[in-house]
Amino acid sequence: MSRISFTLGRTGVCAAALLFSTTLLMAGCKSGDANEQAAKEGDKKEEKAADAVPVEVAKASRRAVAASYTGTAALEPRAESQVVAKTSGVALQVLVEEGQKVHAGQPLVRLDPDRARLTLAQTEAEMRKLENNYQRATRLVDKQLVSAAEVDQLKFDVENARAQYRMAALELSYTTVVAPISGVIASRSIKDGNFVQINTPIFRIVDDSKLEATLNVPERELATLKAGQPVTLLADALPGKRFTGKVDRVAPVVDSGSGTFRVICAFGDEAEALQPGMFGRIRIDYDQRADALVVPRLALLEDGDPAVFRVREGKVARVPVKLGYAEGQWVEVREGLKEGDQVVTAGKVALRDGTQVQVIGEPQAKVEAATAIAQGDEGKRS
Structure with a gap:
């Protein structure tokens, strides 16, 4: 009886030991499976993070924008003049240089006036002679010593002589070439001693x-x-x-x-x-x-109707927009976005609707925190 009990006792101990070993083995297998599953999930997350397209973004903001x-x-100058010589003669003195500012009526060059002075003196003498003849004739006409026709002819000759005198005086004034407008001397084509032909351009003046x-x-x-x-x-x-x-x-x-x-x-x-x-x-x-919602021009997609890629929760969405005024690097968005929305400005070529993205310059702490939270959720589910 005692031998039988001892045998059963040893058998029970062996069975218990076997059961304990089996339990440990199963627990180890489950633990290994969990670790392997966690490793696979980590690899998937790393692959997912590696597949994210790096992009640069900008926020839709408000600023003044002008339509232009x-x-x-x-x-071009408002006024410009080619100064010409209105008479011929030798340039005795050029009074201005290129780049010099001048005012209207200022002398620019003096031509030899001798011939013009002689002509003026000659016409003046002829005019005085005719004026004296006309005055005598008017006194004699009352005595009927001179006919009225002769007086009329003398009057005509006097007026003609006066006109010639004024013409000679004008020719003399042309020997001093003056600026027709105020401005700056842009070019000069004569020097002292040059012979100047009538109607020859000698200066160019621009009103700057x-x-x-x-x-x-x-x-x-x-x-x-x-x-x-x-x-x-x-x-x-x-x-x-x-x-x-x-x-x-x-x-x-x-x-x-x-x-x-x-x-x-x-x-x-x-x-x-x-x-x-x-x-x-x-x-x-x-x-x-004064208060327009704007995004950088770089955010606009080049194909099709106006649209941008908006970034939310690590993904992009193609958003049609209605544009307004454009000024410099900014363009106004009338519809489709709201203030603070992030839009992609660089890296748009590789994007499609729903593409996972990584914003360049985003603080790494935020990424690590998001990863830790995701891993904690996975541990709870296990």
Whole structure:
């Protein structure tokens, strides 16, 4: 009896040990499976993070934006004059040089006046002689010693002589060439001692006190551009400087050949550094919104209707937008976005609707925190 009990006791101990070993083995298998599953989930997350497309983003914000028309044109002086000699003669003295400012009526060059003076003296003597004859005739006509016809002829001769005298005096005044307008001497083509022919250009004067730029604008802008609107000019020759002016006048006639009309912009004393002939980029502002929702131009997609990629929760969505005014690097969004929305500005080529993205420059702590939360959720489910 005791032998049987001992045998059963040993058998029970063995069975218990076997059961305990089996339990440990199963627990180890389950633990291994869980670890393997966690490793696989981690690999999937890493692969998912690796598949995210890096992008740069900007937020939709509010700022003032102006509606404008831009174009290019060369600057021209408001007034320009080719100074010509109205009489012939030797240039005795050239009084101005290139680049010198002059005012209207200022002497520029003196020509030899001797011939003109002799002519004036001759015509003056002839005029005095005829005037004396006419006065004697008027006294004798009452005594019937001179006919009325002779008096009329003498009167005509006197008037003719006076006209010749005034012509000779005018010729003498032409020996001093004066500036017809105020401005700056742009060119000079004579020197002291040169013989100057009549009607020969000898100076070029430009009025640089007010410069103009003429734009040929498409006819669709005819209703928007008006005289008095503000103008901004950037000159290639003066980088970094901005000059302001205004629309001086608008030609109301559209050229049928080109479909354009002329808009003349004027720049006055506030643009002293500008010079005639300079080439500039001109912007005419014709409207402005003080609080417009804008995004960078770079955010706009190039294909199809206006749209952007909006970023939310690590994914992008293609969002159609309605655009308004554009100014510089900004474009107004009238519909489709709200303030604070993130839009992709760089990396758009590789994106499709729903693509997973990683924002360049996003704080790494946020990414790690999101990863930790995701791993904690997975542990709870296990």
